[in-house]
Amino acid sequence: xxxGRFAGGPDAVxxxxxxxxxxxxxxxRQDLAGSRAHVQMLGAQNILEAADVDAIxxxxxxxxxxxxxxxxxxxxxxxxxxxxxxTRLRELIGPAAGRLHTARSRNDQxxxxxxxxxxxxxxxxxxxxxxxxxxxLLRAEDHADTILPGFxxxxxxxxxxxxxxxxxxxxxAMRDRSRFHDAAARMNECPLGSAALAGTGFPIDRAATATxxxxxxxxxxxxxxxxxxxxxxxxxxxxxxxGLHLSRLAExxxxxxxxxxxxxxxxxxxxxxxxxxxxxxxxxAAELVRAKSGLFLAAFQRLAVIxxxxxxxxxxxxxxxxxxxxxxxxxxxxxxxxxxxMVETITFNKSRMRAAAASGFSTATxxxxxxxxxxxxxxxxxxxxxxxxxxxAEAKGTDLDGLSDEELAAIDPRLTPAVRxxxxxxxxxxxxxxxxxxxxxxxxxxxxxxxxxx
Numbered sequence: 519x520x521x522g523r524f525a526g527g528p529d530a531v532x533x534x535x536x537x538x539x540x541x542x543x544x545x546x547r548q549d550l551a552g553s554r555a556h557v558q559m560l561g562a563q564n565i566l567e568a569a570d571v572d573a574i575x576x577x578x579x580x581x582x583x584x585x586x587x588x589x590x591x592x593x594x595x596x597x598x599x600x601x602x603x604x605t606r607l608r609e610l611i612g613p614a615a616g617r618l619h620t621a622r623s624r625n626d627q628x629x630x631x632x633x634x635x636x637x638x639x640x641x642x643x644x645x646x647x648x649x650x651x652x653x654x655l656l657r658a659e660d661h662a663d664t665i666l667p668g669f670x671x672x673x674x675x676x677x678x679x680x681x682x683x684x685x686x687x688x689x690x691a692m693r694d695r696s697r698f699h700d701a702a703a704r705m706n707e708c709p710l711g712s713a714a715l716a717g718t719g720f721p722i723d724r725a726a727t728a729t730x731x732x733x734x735x736x737x738x739x740x741x742x743x744x745x746x747x748x749x750x751x752x753x754x755x756x757x758x759x760x761g762l763h764l765s766r767l768a769e770x771x772x773x774x775x776x777x778x779x780x781x782x783x784x785x786x787x788x789x790x791x792x793x794x795x796x797x798x799x800x801x802x803a804a805e806l807v808r809a810k811s812g813l814f815l816a817a818f819q820r821l822a823v824i825x826x827x828x829x830x831x832x833x834x835x836x837x838x839x840x841x842x843x844x845x846x847x848x849x850x851x852x853x854x855x856x857x858x859x860m861v862e863t864i865t866f867n868k869s870r871m872r873a874a875a876a877s878g879f880s881t882a883t884x885x886x887x888x889x890x891x892x893x894x895x896x897x898x899x900x901x902x903x904x905x906x907x908x909x910x911a912e913a914k915g916t917d918l919d920g921l922s923d924e925e926l927a928a929i930d931p932r933l934t935p936a937v938r939x940x941x942x943x944x945x946x947x948x949x950x951x952x953x954x955x956x957x958x959x960x961x962x963x964x965x966x967x968x969x970x971x972x
Contacts, residue, residue, distance in 0.1 A: 553603065558571065563723055577615065678956040682947075682961050694763060698753070716740055772808070775799075784863075872943065885904045889904070
């Protein structure tokens with residue numbers, strides 16, 4: 519394929535390191551789509567004769583049928599998907615196949631193919647995230663009133679509702695969707711027609727090929743067109759943040775499923791056992807999601823390191839751009855599907871969660887706030903009184919509502935029996951009515967708003 523410049527062929531090791539067909543064969547649909555758009559444009563611009571255009575289109579249709587039925591053959595000597603397609607086209611229609619490469623290079627060809635593939639990957643991630651969010655919303659609605667301990671520093675802090683907690687992950691996943699959407703919008707420009715790096719002298723119509731391939735416009739600079747992989751890094755960046763959020767939820771499920779917590783039971787479908795301990799139910803699906811989320815960060819770093827030292831325009835280093843993206847795509851799809859399945863089927867132990875929420879003096883802040891409202895004292899003074907109340911309850915071995923009226927009054931006379939109205943966890947969560955707060959009414963309103971946004 520290199521023409522007359524070389525008298526001999528490559529070394530066997532060179533042929534192996536140079537070939538990318540094992541990886542980029544995944545781009546075959548995009549490669550055929552780009553070739554169709556390109557040859558039709560060449561015909562419309564009278565660069566190719568109609569007979570050659572028809573022959574090439576018929577040959578591409580047959581190749582598509584073959585690849586659909588039997589997959590893409592891997593021949594190292596052909597290097598990549600582009601030459602694999604062109605070689606098969608030559609076998610089918612003869613020398614006219616060589617006209618397909620008029621006014622284009624493998625450089626703009628692969629840039630176009632890869633953009634098409636990554637753009638589709640963004641849509642797939644968006645759909646998977648939408649399914650994940652839908653599952654979260656359904657469970658949040660079921661548990662808008664269910665009491666759960668809220669934590670800071672993994673210490674019980676204040677009671678919240680389980681619905682509110684799940685809605686936090688809805689917000690994260692919504693942002694993840696927006697990042698994939700933004701990435702898809704930024705990459706929606708077509709490099710085809712930039713040729714090797716400088717454009718072409720043929721009177722091509724780049725706007726026509728861009729439109730045919732569903733792009734918003736052609737790329738503006740031929741050098742940037744063939745050497746840019748920002749679109750792939752955008753995708754990996756969005757995947758890394760989505761994976762980070764999945765990992766945080768996975769970590770919570772793992773903690774909640776442990777016997778000291780006992781907040782949830784994962785079904786058999788998302789658990790495994792032990793080869794030696796018959797009583798074990800291990801949250802392996804969640805643990806694997808937690809582990810696999812690191813792959814997205816590694817994929818971003820790998821591609822960024824490939825790109826960081828490359829001068830304009832194309833360098834062969836960029837042949838290694840696709841493997842981390844393909845791997846991240848497959849892993850993200852797997853992790854989102856697994857996490858959606860877990861969210862849909864988890865059993866929540868309401869009584870265990872409520873008991874935990876009532877421990878650890880989780881309504882202490884409510885007591886301090888009550889003093890500010892009812893006794894009209896500064897919060898710092900109320901904080902001190904509440905701290906002394908916690909110390910007294912701890913010494914007695916009870917929660918705040920276990921202190922008698924006399925004991926509360928002895929701490930401070932302004933702690934009247936009316937304070938008991940804020941010492942229950944139910945009263946605490948019901949009082950958190952500020953926008954974004956955990957009150958059940960707020961949670962239901964947030965779910966309705968999220969469904970509108972979805």
